[in-house]
Amino acid sequence: MAVYTDITEDDLTRFLAAYDVGSLTSYKGIAEGVENSNFLLHTTKGSYILTLYEKRVNADDLPFFLGLMHHLAERGLSCPLPLPRADGELLGTLSGRPAAVISFLEGMWLRKPEAQHCREVGRALAAMHKASEGFPLKRANALSVDGWRPLWQNSEARADEVQAGLREEIAADLAHLEEHWPKHLPEGVIHADLFPDNVFFLGDRLSGLIDFYFACNDFLAYDIAICLNSWCFEKDGSYNITKGMALLAGYESVRKLTAEEVVALPLLARGAALRFFLTRLYDWLTTPPGALVVKKDPLEYLTKLRFHRAVASSAEYGLRREGASA
Ligand SMILES: Nc1ncnc2c1ncn2[C@@H]1O[C@H](COP(=O)(O)OP(=O)(O)O)[C@@H](O)[C@H]1O
Numbered sequence: 001m002a003v004y005t006d007i008t009e010d011d012l013t014r015f016l017a018a019y020d021v022g023s024l025t026s027y028k029g030i031a032e033g034v035e036n037s038n039f040l041l042h043t044t045k046g047s048y049i050l051t052l053y054e055k056r057v058n059a060d061d062l063p064f065f066l067g068l069m070h071h072l073a074e075r076g077l078s079c080p081l082p083l084p085r086a087d088g089e090l091l092g093t094l095s096g097r098p099a100a101v102i103s104f105l106e107g108m109w110l111r112k113p114e115a116q117h118c119r120e121v122g123r124a125l126a127a128m129h130k131a132s133e134g135f136p137l138k139r140a141n142a143l144s145v146d147g148w149r150p151l152w153q154n155s156e157a158r159a160d161e162v163q164a165g166l167r168e169e170i171a172a173d174l175a176h177l178e179e180h181w182p183k184h185l186p187e188g189v190i191h192a193d194l195f196p197d198n199v200f201f202l203g204d205r206l207s208g209l210i211d212f213y214f215a216c217n218d219f220l221a222y223d224i225a226i227c228l229n230s231w232c233f234e235k236d237g238s239y240n241i242t243k244g245m246a247l248l249a250g251y252e253s254v255r256k257l258t259a260e261e262v263v264a265l266p267l268l269a270r271g272a273a274l275r276f277f278l279t280r281l282y283d284w285l286t287t288p289p290g291a292l293v294v295k296k297d298p299l300e301y302l303t304k305l306r307f308h309r310a311v312a313s314s315a316e317y318g319l320r321r322e323g324a325s326a
């Protein structure tokens with residue numbers, strides 16, 4: 001459960017007076033999510049999400065995230081919109097934290113996505129990449145290759161507590177990725193966390209994307225690599241090439257990959273697996289017992305990392321086009 005900061009009804013009512021949302025009828029903490037505290041609000045005008053931005057989100061980045069959602073929604077992408085206050089600001093303060101009221105997106109995330117959903121996600125990811133063109137703000141990806149070593153150094157000494165031999169194994173991946181990480185690939189704004197729990201469906205139709213709080217400027221194909229990791233593996237750790245094929249075809253129905261991106265995909269996928277392994281490992285080792293958050297298993301991403309290590313070409317992910325086996 002991710003409610004790190006409690007709110008009182010009185011404080012919330014005072015906070016909401018600055019918004020055109022009617023009167024509060026009920027509210028409750030949302031049990032999902034990792035980064036921020038989220039509440040579902042019902043008012044006389046409808047339903048809204050209240051987000052209190054927690055310590056891991058840098059307040060200086062909030063204009064980027066909130067501005068991006070506006071930019072994308074204006075270009076027709078279905079995503080939540082931050083509501084303006086009476087003074088025009090998108091951010092206020094509640095219980096000592098920066099806070100925003102966000103429009104409620106209808107839909108549910110899929111616990112067991114099928115290939116057809118992967119195709120939809122691929123398409124939506126490419127649509128997001130296109131829609132974010134022209135967004136004027138920039139945000140570097142603190143969780144790309146340059147950020148992995150400092151992250152690793154925080155957990156390295158205790159890594160073997162999670163699995164024997166991990167310290168040596170991860171050190172070798174990190175060194176390899178640092179040496180071979182691409183320098184030049186098409187760039188733009190990426191979501192950077194488009195896991196199934198951040199994509200809503202109504203029936204089989206994708207209804208929107210949420211949680212833009214890792215969004216940043218980086219290689220577009222790195223976002224695809226993140227999705228291959230989070231959408232196309234089965235619970236037993238095996239890669240489902242049918243899902244991969246669908247996701248990649250969905251993406252390419254909107255934006256074709258360049259030959260360089262095709263060649264780089266296995267390395268990007270390996271890097272994406274390491275990135276989620278490292279943040280999960282850190283949380284695994286440092287989250288205090290009893291904290292109101294569900295810890296995610298780092299070893300799920302170790303299995304994926306090992307898979308990518310052995311991949312020789314993008315064809316193994318299901319990319320069906322010339323050059324995929326380069
Ligand atoms: N705009 C929204 N509309 C509907 N539900 C939302 C919305 N934003 C968040 N949620 C709900 O809150 C949960 C956590 O949100 P998320 O942004 O993923 O949190 P975190 O940033 O802490 O990971 C989501 O899984 C979803 O159930």
Ligand SMILES: N[C@@H](CCOP(=O)(O)O)C(=O)O
Nearest residue numbers: 033034035193195276280296
């Ligand atoms: N998707 C990440 C953790 C971030 O979680 P979210 O709830 O903000 O999407 C992971 O699975 O490690």
